[in-house]
Amino acid sequence: MKLFKLLLFFILFNISSCYKPVQKPADFDEFWKTSVSELGNEIEVRTIKDTVLGSKELSLKAIESYQDITIYAWVSIPKKPGKYPVFINFFGFGKGNPNKDEPSKKWFLSQKDHINIVVDIRGQGLSTDKIKFKGYLTKGLEDKNTFIYKGAYLDAVKIVDYAHTIPEGDGNIIVKGGSQGGALAIAATALNPKVTMCISNFPFLTDMLNYDKTKWPMKIWIHEAKMKEWKLEELHETLSYFDALNFADNINVPVFMRTQETDTITPKETTVKLFNSIKNKNKNIYIDPCDGHGCSSSSKEANNLEHAFIKKNLISF
Template identity: 25%
Template sequence: MKKLVYILSFLLVSSLAFAQPATQMIKVMVAPDHEDWTYKIGEKVTFSVTVLKWGNPLKNTKITYQIGPERFETKKDSAVLKDGVIKLDGGTMTTSGFLRCTVIAKVDGKEYRNLATAAFEPEKIQPAVEMPSDFNEFWNKAKANLAKVPMDAKMTLLPERCTETVNVYHLNLQNYKEGGTTRLYGILCVPKKEGKYPALLRVPGAGVRPYAGDVRTAEKGVITLEIGIHGVPVTMDLGVYTDLGAAALSGYWAYNLDNRDQYYYKKVFMGCVRANDFLVSLPQFDGTNLAVAGGSQGGALSIITAALDSRVKWAAPTYPAMSDMVGYLKGRAGGWPHIFDKNNPHHNTEAKIKTAAYYDVVNFAKNLKVPCIYSMGFNDETCPPTSMWAAYNSISSPKELKLYQETGHWTFPEENEVIQNWLLDKLIKK
């Protein structure tokens, strides 16, 4: 029973970032009039809106709507859907990007919301961020400093999480930070059967939480390591992480943003490399096959880790955050954590803009040399598609793009299956 409680609670926490929105009684359906939601620059888009109850159009429903570039919606209006259906003139775009229609229907005093986003030649989107002249030098120096820090690995078996075929450990490593050391924690899953195995590093989405580890993939014959980034154990009670997220780690993504050497994410990026140091040191590792995968912040870390560490052979980023973050300063949507949007004028300083360029996914994407599978949707309000395309268009290595236009900051089960099968196909040679 104790083991079952552990599994259920951790699966719940770890699935939140990828879960589909809950189904509601009233459904607001919004869609552009092109099947693939994609248009030529200057081509007009029409958005169809349908409000459903029990699967049928709900008559005389009042809606309010906004239409405009993502995160810059400009046209605001309202309408009554006499027959539960309406078509809205969305206009067009004169540059590559994304045009979004957001609709709110009010039924019996409750609001129901949905949106759809039309793409205008997104393959032409170019990043706003520029690569610093000493970008590679900066990160090579950071890796050299990390290499001087002993790994000091500590593995604690978690019997309640082990299965018949997999041993599960709480892993504790020493990591580098400017002016000292910190610790890196994660959940390591190793096949019990004697042999040599490929390895997969799973990097986390934003937030502060415990982790369950990727036991399922380990049962298929892959060593897996799921890490946290905050230098705290990842097996504590959920309430501990809630408190940390509300206090000491609140807004961690902006800590020391005015100093490229002390910015919070420097130890995070080095922690991902340190995690790989450990994986390749394992006697069970096959010596060759190493991949990295994650979504949102983890999507960013997937690209960054693969670009920083030549030992990585494949990357699977899903809706990557931290992409083209200064887009807002050029009048378009930038990537999470939206440091430079209109709500954060205090971040718009020369020092912070300069630091952000060293940590922007776009600049790592330019250095990516390994194959990747890149997955995203058009309706993502957390990681705007403009920012994600700026990173995708910067990748010159072999890449596969999997579009799920309707998705926001979540994934379909079918999407997860495609990504998982791609990883297994690369890691486990048939």
């Protein structure tokens, strides 16, 4: 009898997958407008550590974010007095580097003539005081208001707000990242008008409703839904509020994207679809002929194109 009930459940679950999901919820923009308002305007920052990295002053900052979660960021500012563009780098999916003595991405933080920020969103790297990385993908999955990526995207908004307060900033705020970092860059750009340029590489969480149901990450989400006996429609509805594709209408700044010919985690087709959905014509995309998630990161051609795009689109205030 138990086996029969289990088989019946899987059959019904699969039948429900025949429905045609709505890609973008009708209240998507209102949901995020309300969510951003929950962040408030106050910027609470504490300096944890001050040090030096080459020609730059380096500090570790603790920043209060959504739901009183503390996020951490390494910030490097040129010692030479002046005004500089601010670059924010978001990590991809993973635990990050929970080391308060040794910053991650030194190559990025040490870049000259820039202010650079490497941020750990909630549950990642140093920002695990209250939220651990284990089980990240399914934390709060039952509802759009509790899903981990609501807070993660709002962390991205908050770090942009902080970047805007740096006295040495020249007004340019460029957000960038690959994979999950690419999705965070998209969300930050769509939700925070202070962003002036977006570099989003092979962005994760894009066109999720068309992800392969037999592979990570959709396989994980479907398994969780089956275990909790949620309808597939409910799962898809929750995910749709965090799909990078649905933020495209609200992106009005220069955008550079890269991807790779073959990628089973963020397929080329999803990146191209997102790129085409962005109405701003000041955009560029490069597809590297390599195979593997994120392999375009080492593409010299992509790097050269990205650097040229950034240089061309920096704003003189």
